[in-house]
Amino acid sequence: MLEAKNVSIDYGKRHAVVDVSLRVSPGDLMAIVGANGAGKSSLLRALNGTIRPSVGEILLDDKPLNSFSRRAVGRRIAVVTQEALLAFPVSVLEYVLGGRYAWSGSGTWGWESERDLEIAARVLRQTELENFSARLMNELSGGERQRAVLARALATEAGILLLDEPTANLDLAHQASMLQLVRAHCDERAAAAVIVTHDINLAAEFANNVVLLKGGHLIAAGKPRDVLTEELLSEVLEIKVLVDAHPLSGAPRITPAHELRR
Amino acid sequence: MAWSKSLARFTRKLLSKDNVNERTTTIDRNAASLERNARATLRKTLIVCGALAVVLILISIVAATMGSERLPVADLLRALFTGGTNTGALTATQRAILFDIRLPRILLAATVGASLAASGASYQALLRNALAEPYLLGISNGAAVGTMVALVFLGANEWTRPLMAFGGALAATFVVYRLARGRAGATPEKLILAGVIVTTFQSSAIVFITTLMDATRIRSFTFWLLGDLSQATPRSIWIAVVSTVVGVVALTLKARPLNLMMLGERDAFDLGVEVERVRLQVFLAASLLVGVSVALGGSVGYVGLVVPHLVRMSTSGDNRLTIPAAALAGASFVIVADTLARTVIAPRELPVGAITALIGAPLFIYLLKRR
Numbered sequence: 312m313l314e315a316k317n318v319s320i321d322y323g324k325r326h327a328v329v330d331v332s333l334r335v336s337p338g339d340l341m342a343i344v345g346a347n348g349a350g351k352s353s354l355l356r357a358l359n360g361t362i363r364p365s366v367g368e369i370l371l372d373d374k375p376l377n378s379f380s381r382r383a384v385g386r387r388i389a390v391v392t393q394e395a396l397l398a399f400p401v402s403v404l405e406y407v408l409g410g411r412y413a414w415s416g417s418g419t420w421g422w423e424s425e426r427d428l429e430i431a432a433r434v435l436r437q438t439e440l441e442n443f444s445a446r447l448m449n450e451l452s453g454g455e456r457q458r459a460v461l462a463r464a465l466a467t468e469a470g471i472l473l474l475d476e477p478t479a480n481l482d483l484a485h486q487a488s489m490l491q492l493v494r495a496h497c498d499e500r501a502a503a504a505v506i507v508t509h510d511i512n513l514a515a516e517f518a519n520n521v522v523l524l525k526g527g528h529l530i531a532a533g534k535p536r537d538v539l540t541e542e543l544l545s546e547v548l549e550i551k552v553l554v555d556a557h558p559l560s561g562a563p564r565i566t567p568a569h570e571l572r573r
Numbered sequence: 574m575a576w577s578k579s580l581a582r583f584t585r586k587l588l589s590k591d592n593v594n595e596r597t598t599t600i601d602r603n604a605a606s607l608e609r610n611a612r613a614t615l616r617k618t619l620i621v622c623g624a625l626a627v628v629l630i631l632i633s634i635v636a637a638t639m640g641s642e643r644l645p646v647a648d649l650l651r652a653l654f655t656g657g658t659n660t661g662a663l664t665a666t667q668r669a670i671l672f673d674i675r676l677p678r679i680l681l682a683a684t685v686g687a688s689l690a691a692s693g694a695s696y697q698a699l700l701r702n703a704l705a706e707p708y709l710l711g712i713s714n715g716a717a718v719g720t721m722v723a724l725v726f727l728g729a730n731e732w733t734r735p736l737m738a739f740g741g742a743l744a745a746t747f748v749v750y751r752l753a754r755g756r757a758g759a760t761p762e763k764l765i766l767a768g769v770i771v772t773t774f775q776s777s778a779i780v781f782i783t784t785l786m787d788a789t790r791i792r793s794f795t796f797w798l799l800g801d802l803s804q805a806t807p808r809s810i811w812i813a814v815v816s817t818v819v820g821v822v823a824l825t826l827k828a829r830p831l832n833l834m835m836l837g838e839r840d841a842f843d844l845g846v847e848v849e850r851v852r853l854q855v856f857l858a859a860s861l862l863v864g865v866s867v868a869l870g871g872s873v874g875y876v877g878l879v880v881p882h883l884v885r886m887s888t889s890g891d892n893r894l895t896i897p898a899a900a901l902a903g904a905s906f907v908i909v910a911d912t913l914a915r916t917v918i919a920p921r922e923l924p925v926g927a928i929t930a931l932i933g934a935p936l937f938i939y940l941l942k943r944r
Contacts, residue, residue, distance in 0.1 A: 359843060385845020392840070398701040399835055399890050404611035409833050413845030421829050421893060422615045445611035467844065 312336055312503055313358060313388070313471050318367035320353045320527075327353040329527040330367070335471070335520070337501035340494055342514035342535075345524035346548055351507040354524070355473050358505060359388045385413030389464035391474040393457070397448055403459050404444040407431045410466030434465040437492060453480040461489060465496065472496065472504040478513060486510065490517040515539050515563045523547045539563040613891035618898070621888055625901035629683065632905045636682075636912040637675050641919055642667060673807065681805035682911040682925070683904035684813040685870040686880070688862035690903025691821045693877020694884075694896050695859045696746075698835040699852060700753060702764050703882065704940060707742075707863045708874035710764070711771030715745025716860075716867035717798060718775050721782045723868075731809050735816070739864030745771055746856050800873035800926025802911050813869050820862035821900045827855055828892035835892070873907065873926045875933020880906055882936065 313335050320328040328350040335341050343351045356362040358369060360376050369376040371387060379387075389410070411427040423431075435441045438458040448456060457480050464472055472493060478486040493504050494517050508514050514521060514535070521538040523530040525547045531538045540563075541554045550567055557564040637653075638644045648662045652671060663671070689707060696705040696712075707713045719741025723733040752767035753760075779798070783791055797804070824831075830851045833841035842848045866873070880903040884895050910928040917923065 361839065361842060381842065381847045382845040385843065388843075390840075390843040397836055399698075399703070399885075401836060401890060402611045405613075405832075405891065406836070408612065409836070409840075409844060412829065412833055415829065420615060421826070423612075463844075 312372055313505075314370040314373075315354070315358060315364075316367050316370060318354070318357055318364040318369065320350070320357055320362060321365040326527050328357070328364075328524075331524070331527075331529045332367075333522055333529070333532060335503040335505055337470070337503055338497055339503045339520055340497050340518045341503070341505045341520040341522060342518035343505065343507045343522045343524060344509075344511055344514055344539075344547070348526075349524040349547075350527040351524055352475055355390075355475055355505060355507050359390055359473055360384055382413045385467065385469075387469050388471045388473060389467040389469035391461050391464045391472065391477045393460075393476055393479055400447045400449060402444065403435070403440060403446050403448060403451070403462075404431060406448050406459055407435060407440075407444075407462045407466050410434075410463040413467060430466055430468065431462075434462040437465065438462040454482060454485050457481055458485070458489070461492065470500070470502050472502060472506075474504060474506040474508075476507055476509065478508065478510055486513060493517070511539065511544070511565045512557075515565065516557070516560055535563055539565060613889040613894040617889070618894045621894060621898050622901055625898055625905070629901055629905045629908075632908050633679050633683065636679050636908050637671065639912055639916055640670075640675065642670050644671060677805035677807050677810045678802050678911070679908055680810050681802050681813055681870055682908045684810075684817040685800075685802065685866040685873055686876055686903035686905070686907030687821060687900040688817050688866040688903075689873060689876040690880035690899040690906070691824055691896050692859035692862040693903075694881035694892065694899045695824050695827075695831065695855050696877070697881060698831045698892055699855055700750070700764060701835055701837075702760075703885075704764060704878070704937070706875065706878040707859075708872055708877065709937075710745070710749045710768040711775060712742050712745045712749065712860070712863050713867050713872040713874070714772050714775040714779070716742040716864045717872055718778050718782070719864065720868045721779060721794075725782055725785055731812060735812055735865045735868040738868035739861050742860040742864040742867070743856065745775070746860050750856075796924055797871040799924035800871040800929070801924055802870050802907075803915075803922065805869070809869055813865055816861055816865040817900075820858045820865075821897065823858040824855065824862075825893065825896050827851055827858075828896050831855065831892045835890075871924070871926065873910075874930045875937065876903055876907060876929055878940075879929070879933045879936055882940065 315331060315333050318328060318331050319326065331350075331354060333341070343354065345351050353362060357364050360369065371379060371384070376384065408423050408427060408431050411423055411430065414427070415421065416424075432441070435444055438461055440455065440458055440462055443451065443455065443459075448459060451459065457477065461477065474493065477493075478489055481489060490506075490513055493506070496502050497504050506514070506518070518535060520533070521535050522532045523538060523543060530547055531543050539554060541552055544552045544554065544565060550569075553566045553568050554563050555566075556562070634646070634650070638646055638649055644663065644667055649671065651659055652663055652668065693706050696707065696710065697703050699705075716738040719737035719739070720734050722741075723737035727733045727737070749767045749771050752770065753764045783794060786794065830841065830846040833844055833846050834848060834851065838848050881895060881899045884899045884902055888894055888898060907925065907929070910932075911925045914923040914925045914928050
């Protein structure tokens with residue numbers, strides 16, 4: 312449903328992404344893992360058209376992404392970034408309703424329809440924010456705000472979610488529940504998600520597809536079990552890691568093996 | 574039909590004395606009221622704008638009675654409603670004062686106020702900064718340069734002045750936007766600096782053009798630069814009214830994407846907004862509003878700062894409500910300021926910009942300090 316074909320992204324002379332191809336299908340949760348500056352975010356940004364690849368192309372439902380209007384892309388692809396700085400006070404409900412923009416028609420005079428409100432109420436329930444709808448975004452804690460960002464993305468009803476380090480500001484419980492929510496969204500609605508994360512253990516547990524990037528190059532792609540090996544991870548992250556099976560889930564568990572200084 | 578639903582709920586409550594049922598009803602109602610406060614709606618917008626329109630009409634009538642020649646309200650209303658055919662006890666002079674001087678002036682004040690307030694609200698949304706204001710950003714000055722070029726080099730014509738002012742405002746808007754813009758919107762420091770740079774550059778252009786004028790015209794120009802609504806003529810006023818309506822409606826139609834852009838252009842892009850196109854449309858509409866209002870009324874400062882701020886504070890930050898409400902409130906604000914300007918030291922007059930700056934500058938300092 313969403314495909315990158317031989318994509319390269321250059322910033323001036325710097326090559327951020329070099330000849331990367333990947334494909335996500337309905338139900339997929341793909342994690343992109345790599346060190347800082349490996350080109351993860353650039354790749355994610357190219358997938359929804361914010362950045363134009365210097366070489367290669369992005370295909371949405373087998374058609375070039377450029378051939379869709381922004382509105383059409385907004386209905387199909389939603390982006391979750393780390394919480395943004397808001398210059399004006401806005402309520403959680405107003406913020407989440409922003410996700411309905413791409414669906415706005417002429418029948419409601421530019422205002423939200425009943426259906427928009429129903430969807431907003433549903434996603435607020437899903438993200439446990441139903442009692443926060445009248446609160447202002449900048450009064451929320453970091454974790455609550457991050458959930459509101461996810462709620463807005465879910466409100467778009469897009470079939471593809473792109474998430475850029477969505478768990479960075481969350482405590483352990485909310486990290487897991489956010490990814491569970493994304494996982495459930497993929498399973499129930501046959502949606503796809505691409506998630507850029509530094510948390511390899513979360514990726515191992517929730518993703519069914521992992522892509523390793525290093526210096527803009529795709530090093531490996533495949534099932535977590537096959538890709539998240541000591542060898543590959545040590546190469547990509549440039550730090551020695553130990554990989555064993557998680558005692559409960561059996562998913563690969565990654566532990567960095569620091570050389571301890573005494 | 575919200576009322577029919579609540580009526581049905583009410584009857585159900587009357588019919589059944591069930592306690593549980595009653596409790597759920599209250600919970601429902603709490604949830605509904607919470608949601609109503611959480612966002613602006615079309616209904617709320619219509620109520621707020623309706624109320625502001627009534628205030629605007631009342632203020633206009635009061636302003637029309639005031640001045641060196643006091644006009645009795647009853648006669649004034651009769652004259653207005655009959656379109657001047659039945660002027661009652663008004664003398665011919667009073668009639669001329671009403672229709673040829675005061676009404677055009679009040680209409681001009683209203684259009685200038687509406688234009689500056691609506692464009693101020695839009696600049697604030699686009700630059701993501703509540704301190705953005707056409708006068709402080711140097712956009713009014715850009716329009717002033719355009720007007721003066723038209724006057725000195727192209728001959729005074731009712732159309733060339735507003736057109737050149739529009740061009741000047743548009744050029745200034747683009748320069749300020751380029752200078753002030755950053756990834757997270759315009760920081761106040763960058764914004765104010767960009768405004769200072771653009772303003773001083775244009776001030777020197779204004780000085781340069783002024784030296785080309787003869788001494789008798791210079792005084793009336795300095796007055797106009799500070800905002801002078803006394804030059805309103807029944808003919809020029811129609812240009813102002815039409816462009817104001819067009820500009821405010823255009824901005825209101827772009828209010829929903831503007832809401833998203835106000836929170837971040839990249840997020841807005843992700844959500845399906847054609848950011849570049851909306852930005853250009855808003856720049857065009859806002860520059861038209863500033864250009865025409867400056868060409869006819871001079872640079873009236875701080876209206877675009879004070880009015881949107883008060884509207885946001887008392888109603889909602891949703892531009893679908895803020896922009897039309899600010900236009901109506903701005904119209905009332907400038908009519909009051911101009912009535913003060915022409916009555917407090919009568920028979921002499923103050924520039925209206927002096928009055929608005931008196932109110933606006935302290936508010937600006939307050940906003941800057943509050944951050």
